[in-house]
Amino acid sequence: MATTASRLEGTTAKPVHRHEDGPNAARATKLGFVGLGHMGGNMAARLLAAGYAVYGETRSHSQQLAHDGLQWRNTPREVAEVAEIVFTSLPDDEALEQVSSGADGLLTGLQPGKVWVDVSTVSPRASRTLAESVSALGATMLDAPVSGSVPQVQTGTLTIMVGGDRDAYAQVEPVLRELGTPTHVGENGQGLALKLAINISLAVQMLAFAEGLLLAERAGVRRELAVEVMTASPIGSPMLKARAPLVLDLPETAWFDVGLMQKDVALALDTARRLEVPLPSAAAADQVLTVARASGYERRDLAALFEVLAHVGGGPTSR
Missing domain, CATH: 3.40.50.720 (NAD(P)-binding Rossmann-like Domain)
Structure with a gap:
């Protein structure tokens, strides 16, 4: 089992x-x-x-x-x-x-x-x-x-x-x-390049999910219901289905914290510059991760991006 x-x-x-x-x-x-x-x-x-x-x-x-x-x-x-x-x-x-x-x-x-x-x-x-x-x-x-x-x-x-x-x-x-x-x-180095490719997708997906969830909630949709429907929809990747519950109940011990996530995004951006590869969405995620760290979330789980956006948006971060 x-x-x-x-x-x-x-x-x-x-x-x-x-x-x-x-x-x-x-x-x-x-x-x-x-x-x-x-x-x-x-x-x-x-x-x-x-x-x-x-x-x-x-x-x-x-x-x-x-x-x-x-x-x-x-x-x-x-x-x-x-x-x-x-x-x-x-x-x-x-x-x-x-x-x-x-x-x-x-x-x-x-x-x-x-x-x-x-x-x-x-x-x-x-x-x-x-x-x-x-x-x-x-x-x-x-x-x-x-x-x-x-x-x-x-x-x-x-x-x-x-x-x-x-x-x-x-x-x-x-x-x-x-x-x-x-x-x-x-x-040598190609395993790491592929890992960075995966992790920028992790950062961008979590940010996009947090943005969409905040939009739905501010429009009056109950947060739990929005999470349920969003993860059951075509955007509900295995990663989002696993991590969405953490948005509803942010764990005290991070699965993967904001600081480490930004470190990986920074490595990807540096590698991309050397290879002349544009990473616009990863660069945007990097900026939000900077805000998260400055707001005291460096050691909190990546799911905290929802709280960060809610705070920046001037509304409540919890129900």
């Missing part, structure tokens, strides 16, 4: 496969994780449940992971030294640079034959540059950003876009399939 989270997302939860059951037990593969926040921590937990040996850094983030069997190391370098496949899940380019460089960075611990899988959403250009440094060590780096949030991690239904060496992808694909549906899309 699908979990509550998967029903909200319009997906069916994928069962965790215990790897000790087969003759070629994949649990012998040692995995490392640097970046154990909401996304990385839940990925590590799912892979632990699948029977993998998982090593992590920054133990203050989760005592539950330690209880589940995660083995701690003190630095990113130590994680890279012990793991065959290293995952990073980090918020931005700066954080990625911090964990990769220096005497205790990942680059110091990587050895020939190892694979680094970066599931962060960062600049394609910065990722390609880092991949070249990894290649010089005899190791391989893949950019593997994910589409989805914590509910999809927990149900193993992420969409994963992978850029980089195809042989390395084949090596890590069984691990990625525990987290969702991976697709090899091309060279």
Whole structure:
């Protein structure tokens, strides 16, 4: 049966496969994780449940992971030294640079034959540059950003876009399939380019939905009824159907917050300028996200765009 989270997302939860059951037990593969926040921590937990040996850094983030069997190391370098496949899940380019460089960075611990899988959403250009440094060590780096949030991690239904060496992808694909549906899309940086393409659509769709909902409500249509009809109409994409309830009841813990959304839109706009691709609707969404951050919504869920527009429009933000 699908979990509550998967029903909200319009997906069916994928069962965790215990790897000790087969003759070629994949649990012998040692995995490392640097970046154990909401996304990385839940990925590590799912892979632990699948029977993998998982090593992590920054133990203050989760005592539950330690209880589940995660083995701690003190630095990113130590994680890279012990793991065959290293995952990073980090918020931005700066954080990625911090964990990769220096005497205790990942680059110091990587050895020939190892694979680094970066599931962060960062600049394609910065990722390609880092991949070249990894290649010089005899190791391989893949950019593997994910589409989805914590509910999809927990149900193993992420969409994963992978850029980089195809042989390395084949090596890590069984691990990625525990987290969702991976697709090899091309060279280093191309997984990230596709992720940014998806995320500008997320921002623009949520903004357009918030605008339409506010228009309907100010015209006298009850908000709940407007949400019900709009999501049942042809515009009701799986994403909108999942996120529309958050507009009615903004969660205290964001699925995907305004600050991270604007970071991704900014990356897309920067990439588009380099490629001479116009992104007018993404640029408009960026402006509204700036207003949202200035209004104190930076760490609130993206669904808060409705409240932001309602406030700017001079009317009540709640019923």
